[in-house]
Amino acid sequence: MELLAQQMANGIVLGSIYGLLAICLVLIFGVLDIPQFALGAMAMLGGYVVFLLGPIVGYWVSLLAAMVAIGALGAVVQRLVFAPLRKAADVTVFVAAFGLVLIFQGLALVIFGPDPRQVPPSISGSLVIGGVHIAYHRLVIVGVVLAVFLALQWVLRSTRAGRVIRAVGQSTTGAQVVGIPTGRVAFAVMILGSALAGLAGGLLAPISQAMPLAGDSLTINAFIVIILAGMGSIGGALVAAYIVGLVESLGATYLSQDFSQLYSILLMLIVLLVKPSGLFGKKVSRV
Amino acid sequence: MSDLPPARNGLASGWGPGRIASLAVLLAAILAPVVLGSGYQLDLLSLVLINAMFLFALDLAYGQAGLAAVGHGAFLGIGTYVVGILAVKAGWPFWAAMPIAILVCAAAGLLMGLITLRLAGHYFVIASLALAIAVGLVVSAWQDLTGGALGLGLVPRPAGVGPVSFEAPSAFYWLLLAATLLVMLVCWSLRRSNVGTRLRSIRENPRLASALGVNIVLTRLLVLVISAALAGFAGAFQSTYLGFITPSVLASNVGFYALMALIIGGQRSFVGAVIGAAFFVLVPVLLQFSSALSPVFFGLALVVVILLAPDGVWGRLRALGRWVATRTRAARGGSSARLEPGQERSLP
Amino acid sequence: MTEALTLRDVDRRFGGLKAVDSVSMTVSEGEIFGIIGPNGAGKTTLFNLISGNVSTMSGAIELYGRRIERMPVHRRARLGLGRTFQTSQLFAGVTVHENLEIAEVSSRRGVGGWLGSPTARRTVEAERVDLEAWDLADKGERLAGELTLFEQQRLALAMTLAAGARVLLLDEPSGGLVESEVHQLMELIRGIRDRGVTVLVIDHKMRLMMQLCDRIMVMALGAVITTGDPTEIAADARVRELYFGRAPVRGVERNERTGGPDPADAHTWRAGPTS
């Protein structure tokens, strides 16, 4: 029973991180239609920012710095790569994003080497409830992700900027027709999404350490999450992310550690076969 | 994609730059062991051939059928493991194991196609990648059969045929060369066949293609199965080339790297695929001083090629060749700008 | 007379919009059947339902007595249903010759349709005859995208026939053509019909439709207003009303500036619910 509770707690923490990245994807992939496959690698770089600056300026300031730095990186990438590829085939954009993964991972490897780097948590120590240990930092992760989700939800639902973003998400040409500067909106959304990826990486670093390959599984799981959820709503993405986190954590405990990634993949395939539009999606996306 | 010239390259028509380059490459490839001896360099060339075979197969799926088969590395890996397992655990000779590898990969391709082909664009990419990761996980975890992370060995070289033995590096190299040419022949006939015509129609205008009666899903499924089978064939040779197999042959980035090589070299062209394979094998060798630099270099090259030369290195070289040709013809006070049948068209 | 195409109570909604509202019609073999109506009337959607590019919500579609409304696009094409599109109707990046080759290959059945090669069955002679028939003889090696609009239109027609169409759906074939070309187009369509092909045609050029069609169906807001031969249609009070805009149908308004369009030139009339 204690083990179950412990693993559920871990699953929720894991799900929160996946959820944050999936929210980035809902923005960048769902709204802008850019399959930003390098998001995980950018999160990984965010982890290194916290690793570098944390000891000097403290965790929270370094986390902010990670968001700013990765947001800026997103701006650069949008200007240099994705904006010029606006009219290119889907596949091309995807492969270009993979090129970015190689560049980011390679740079991290060149600069920091292959070994994981320890990153101190925001708050050390852990909460103990009935034999279940939860590091305070993990609670911080869950809390921050929920706060980000609520804030974004409010922005998207109730502000002018949110309406504009949703309009672009519905139809780029439609948005252009009513006079929305879609290029600028895309730029802003890319910066926002990238900054959130930096946040995810900075939050994750204290538990998983900073290392060049840290982003790989994040990317895969974030994509699995939004396929599971169905494109379109950040709420659906967060719920699906918790599901993936729980499946992964419980599967690793009760079935086999070796297959932890396999469970969410299987879940995704089943959903794709049964309901291609995703658990919470409406639009069926088929050839 | 449709801004690329149609798939009529050197082999299909006239004495264009494509055909001349193909023949030059072929001649150089045949003579390589004589020139290079049988050391490290020949070993690298053998690796280029195996990768070229795989890229030919991948090009069917990517260049011809327009499928972003990022998970295609799985078929190469499955082929490698099938031959490895049969050879090491059951003592099968290469020539018996290789057809099994082809069949298993064709079946895997069929399965993957049935699951993923009905999905639109990005979903296909993610689903095929996820399936490839799943295969890698299963193989690593199934230790009794695959040796898990410890690996599997030793896979012997193919047994000799009659008086010919493939033990010597040069003989093995020539075997690989013959296999590569065989794969090329299969791809070439497919491209020239009605299937190739259908694929072209789907690439150019899928809506019109289906209105004319082309079954898009079935055509792509067929090509995916053939492509997977050929990848399995390449994997069989990779198995005996490596001798010792580890799960790294099934890493999820194998397919990505292959796509990268194909795009950099130039899709829908055999020469382009060979350039891509050589690039992929040789860059890490040239950047030996820092192994971490080659991904950065690959990534930069990929992004730059996608942005500036969507038809790849070979596409640019061909365009250059055509440009030179028109200039010389114009200098000779040459004929009209109208294209002759089968002549290469200039890029927009 | 044989019924080539039959629709019974075919429905299609897009969200709240009834794009095609319980349409029934019968087209006989060898007939030229016109469909007219203001922008947004649902004409193109009706073609999409017949060809399978859009799926029906209810109702039946029969091609030579065979139910086709659940079939995918390519199967209907193989049963002899051909169509052209309002836009991008060719393989623009390949040559005229290759366009015809694709059309011809796509209709081949069985193992030969996959394994054979495109040139194996189609002789140079047949190709030449085809190109000459469509007045494209010296255009064989041109890229289809570089042809003039009328040449593209002819190639599109040639391709549907090469693919074996017996019932042909033409969506605004006169779009963008000059007067003399419209006339030639009309002759071409008549020629196609004389080969035994049934033709359904949507067009806004009323003179063309009046001269060309055996029967005309009028649509507005997704529904059939009336069907009849050209003289009946020209005389029909409801049609005149619709085109003069005396009694505006939902959202359809009379053009105040010019005092309403001439019904004989309805292509100048551009005030549909969607425009």
Ligand SMILES: Nc1ncnc2c1ncn2[C@@H]1O[C@H](COP(=O)(O)OP(=O)(O)OP(=O)(O)O)[C@@H](O)[C@H]1O
């Ligand atoms: N895929 C779609 N999704 C949503 N609405 C659609 C779709 N296709 C058509 N419609 C709507 O259905 C209605 C009928 O459109 P349709 O294109 O059939 O008209 P039409 O008679 O061909 O007009 P036109 O003369 O301008 O070509 C229009 O209001 C259009 O906006």
Ligand SMILES: [Mg+2]
């Ligand atoms: Mg229309």
